[in-house]
Amino acid sequence: MDLNTEIKGKGTPILCLHGHPGSSASMSVFTNYLSRQYQTIAPDLRGYGKSRCKQSFKMQDHIIDLTALLDKYNIDSCLLLGWSLGGILALELALAMPERFKGIILIATAAHPLSSHPQPTWQDQLFTGIGGIVNYIKPGWQWNIDTFCKRSLFRYLISNHAPESYYYLATEAVPAYFQTSKAADIALSTAIRQGYNRLEDIHQIEVPCLMLSGEGDRHITANASQKTAQYLQNCHYINYPQVAHLFPWEIPDLVLKDIQQWLGQNFT
Known part of the structure; x- marks a missing residue:
């Protein structure tokens, strides 16, 4: 190919x-x-x-x-x-x-x-969906990170939860996921x-x-x-x-x- x-x-x-x-x-x-x-x-x-x-x-x-x-x-x-x-x-x-x-x-x-x-729970999936969507719209927003992302599956991908990491998630990880x-x-x-x-x-x-x-x-x-x-x-x-x-x-x-x-x- x-x-x-x-x-x-x-x-x-x-x-x-x-x-x-x-x-x-x-x-x-x-x-x-x-x-x-x-x-x-x-x-x-x-x-x-x-x-x-x-x-x-x-x-x-x-x-x-x-x-x-x-x-x-x-x-x-x-x-x-x-x-x-x-x-x-x-x-x-x-x-x-x-x-x-x-x-x-x-x-x-x-x-x-x-x-x-670990096996994801329904709460993991819910918070990941909400946190991911909000972060895509407003990358690196600390309130969203603290409220949803730290309780989502993102916590197994990122440990320090700094806004810079979430900028990468919004601009590069999300498009790659859908492609x-x-x-x-x-x-x-x-x-x-x-x-x-x-x-x-x-x-x-x-x-x-x-x-x-x-x-x-x-x-x-x-x-x-x-x-x-x-x-x-x-x-x-x-x-x-x-x-x-x-x-x-x-x-x-x-x-x-x-x-x-x-x-x-x-x-x-």
């Missing part, structure tokens, strides 16, 4: 892969910063964003699409950056074509993703039910890796991320306290600083 792709900047290419739900636009926290020094390539994965797809597909189709994308732009060597599902796909790409990638940045992800997310297809939902849920686990394989990845996790992540636990880092041959692991799955939107300055430092240490 010919993926809708956003390319910014010049320099060493970094393929930036979003999560579920997500889109190329939801990677702006990384691409706006990294494109000052690198060329960022952020596609809408099959079934997400503007890469429309109504037909059913499997997770492996993402790898086929991304390989074709790299071929299209004649990219023989690049870095990988993946958030959540995007991190899983980054690992899969590195396993499939190790000669093509020279470093991987993994964010809130794992080779064996485990969740500690995520049913086919994409099914492809991911099928892979999870089948018990996705690549821990025993990722020792084959020899390139430098950076793993970042949030201490309060309930969607992919920090323990799962840390275990993945331990199975990788050459991985630097950082776990941020008091943040959750969307921690790049909670502490963007610190995350970007750590990424930049790691890039400077390994690729200068």
